[in-house]
Amino acid sequence: MASSVQKLTPLAAVEKLSERIIRILGCNPGLHTLQGTNTYLIGSGKRRILVDTGSPGNSEYIKGLQKALTDSSSSIQEIVLTHWHHDHIGGVKQIFSDVLNDEVDVFQSSRDLSQPDEDISPVKAIHTPGHTEEHMILYLEEENAVLAGDTILGESTAVFEDLHSYMQSLQKILDLKPSILYPGHGIVIKNPLEHVTYYINHRNERENxxxxxxxxxxxxxxxxxxxxxxxxxxxxxxxxxxxxxxxxxxxxxxxxxxxxxxxxxxxxxxxxxxxxxxxx
The missing domain is CATH 1.10.10.10 (Winged helix-like DNA-binding domain superfamily/Winged helix DNA-binding domain)
Known part of the structure; x- marks a missing residue:
């Protein structure tokens, strides 16, 4: 969820961003969601991971998700939620009723700050509290890519619940040295090290x-x-x-x-x- 809004770059409802990543826009634009919540299909086979699910009761998002699955000749293997804000988990119920033919697992992080990172099919879930206590990012090693949830946004800075944890989580992302960031809201970040460093410097400047x-x-x-x-x-x-x-x-x-x-x-x-x- 964003802390400010400006003139934003238009985003397509469905867009293939790489060989393994398709973005489906949540169709829920607003002051706090920018162009809308970014959800992602991850993988290259017939069964893929859906990361986040948009807001509840959004038929336009469901149409976009169905189109992405049809165009890629794939289905959902499991759903991964980066955190519990309504614009990321709200679509789960409708996806189960309108999109899925079979039951799938829904994976989310807990509020246990000591929990270890966890492998989920092609991605690693890394606990990154701060934006929310249970927030996590996903690391896709094949592309050296981070799906950043709401820890990092494109075209805005993020809000947070706990700044102490948030700063540590920003450093975790920096330590991964990703080549690209896919945020929970906004455009793809193609200069991730510079972008994350800006976030850290911005907070340090305010602190000083x-x-x-x-x-x-x-x-x-x-x-x-x-x-x-x-x-x-x-x-x-x-x-x-x-x-x-x-x-x-x-x-x-x-x-x-x-x-x-x-x-x-x-x-x-x-x-x-x-x-x-x-x-x-």
Missing amino acids: QILDVLQKQAGTNLSTLDIVKVVYKGLNPSLIPSACGNARHHLKKLVKDDKVEHIVEEDEERWCIVTSKSNI
Whole structure:
């Protein structure tokens, strides 16, 4: 799910992206879904993996999926869900009723942060929490490709539930050194290392801005809004609540990093920089 929207590159309803990957657009465009949710058929044989399923009750998506299966003379072997947001799991019920002739397995990650990576037919599922706690990406070794779910988007930055985990997951993707990224929303990313590095640098820059505000007022407990007014100077007032939510994610990460202290004063959250303490 995206954090912002701009003029977007048009995407075809169904498009063969490589010898092993067909994208079927979810036909659910919007502020948070960009052109729509990208779902993918993975494989080159008669039985293929479907990655994500779009939003519920979307007949146009089902038509696109049926066309992709017919054109590729294939059927669905199993369904893999990158995470539990409704625009990725919503189509499961309709696919079972309108597309499948046989029962198939549905694979999804759990919220167990210690779970190992897992092989699923031609792809490896890698746990990448942050966007959501149970989020995973898929690595297709034959093409050195990553299906990034909503950890990385084309033409936008992503939202996240836990920034500390999210930054670690971005590094996991970077460590894979993929040649190409297929995101959960937006265009194919053909410069993945540059793109992921931008994501990391963007978050680090925002973090440094927040630390700078707290450092300059060391010894003072600041509210989230106090920080936002400095870091997001001149922001449209209607966007301040979203900016506060974003800043709070950064602040919670900085607490985990032992750089910031979280204080509650009269039922209001406040934050201050952690300073070195004397042992005397």
